[in-house]
Structure formats: C-alpha cells, structure tokens
Amino acid sequence: MVNDKCAAIMARRDRDESIRQIAAGVGVSVATVHKLLADESGRTATEAAQPHPTSRPAESSSKL
Template identity: 65%
Template sequence: MNGLEAARKRGRVGGRPPVVDDDKRAAILARRERGESIRTIATGVKVSIGVVHKTLTDAKTKDT
C-alpha cells in the first residue's frame, strides 16, 4: 500500500481545497443568467476567470 492509499483509508484526501463553495457557485450561475460577462463575474466573486469558466462548464454538463 502506498502513502496515498493509506491516507485515503484514514479519511484524508490530498490536493488543493476547492475555491468555489455552494454560495459562490450560486452567485456565479445567477450573475451569468443575468447576462454578466465572465470577467465581471470573476471580479465580483473574487475568483479567477478560469474558475468561472470551469464552474459554468461543470454546471452545463450536469444539466445535460
């Protein structure tokens, strides 16, 4: 068993914690629904443009 497997068995998960929580996700989706640009949303929610793109793409994938 390697280190990552042992950590998972103990309930530990590696990697960086997600930047977008449920509140930020809802804000991003609502602002995009109102027609705001991705750049404006990113500035308002204080996340990167890439995070906004990923959140919108993930939401679109889940809806389909």
C-alpha cells in the first residue's frame, strides 16, 4: 500500500474515526484497514482476530 494511504489511515484512527469511515475515506477495504492497524500495533491480523486471553469460554448448558 502506498505510504500516503498508510499515513492517512493512521491519522484518521488517531482522530478516533471508525474502521468503516477510514476505509471509505481512504478508498480501501475494511479488511485492509484492519490489517494495517494490526500490523502497526505489532500484532498479526490472525492475532488481532483472536479473543482476548482473559475471556472465558461460554459455559456448556449440558449437565454431567
């Protein structure tokens, strides 16, 4: 991606714009914005999609 678009995405995020607003304003997909933000924060897109490690799995409704 062109450095100008990367800089625009980061600047818009710093102004608390939503991912969708950023994507529409810069002319890229929502997925592209997610990927760039994940890369910039030092996480991979796969890691960013994972649940928070302190979240608990849903309890089963079946009883033993």
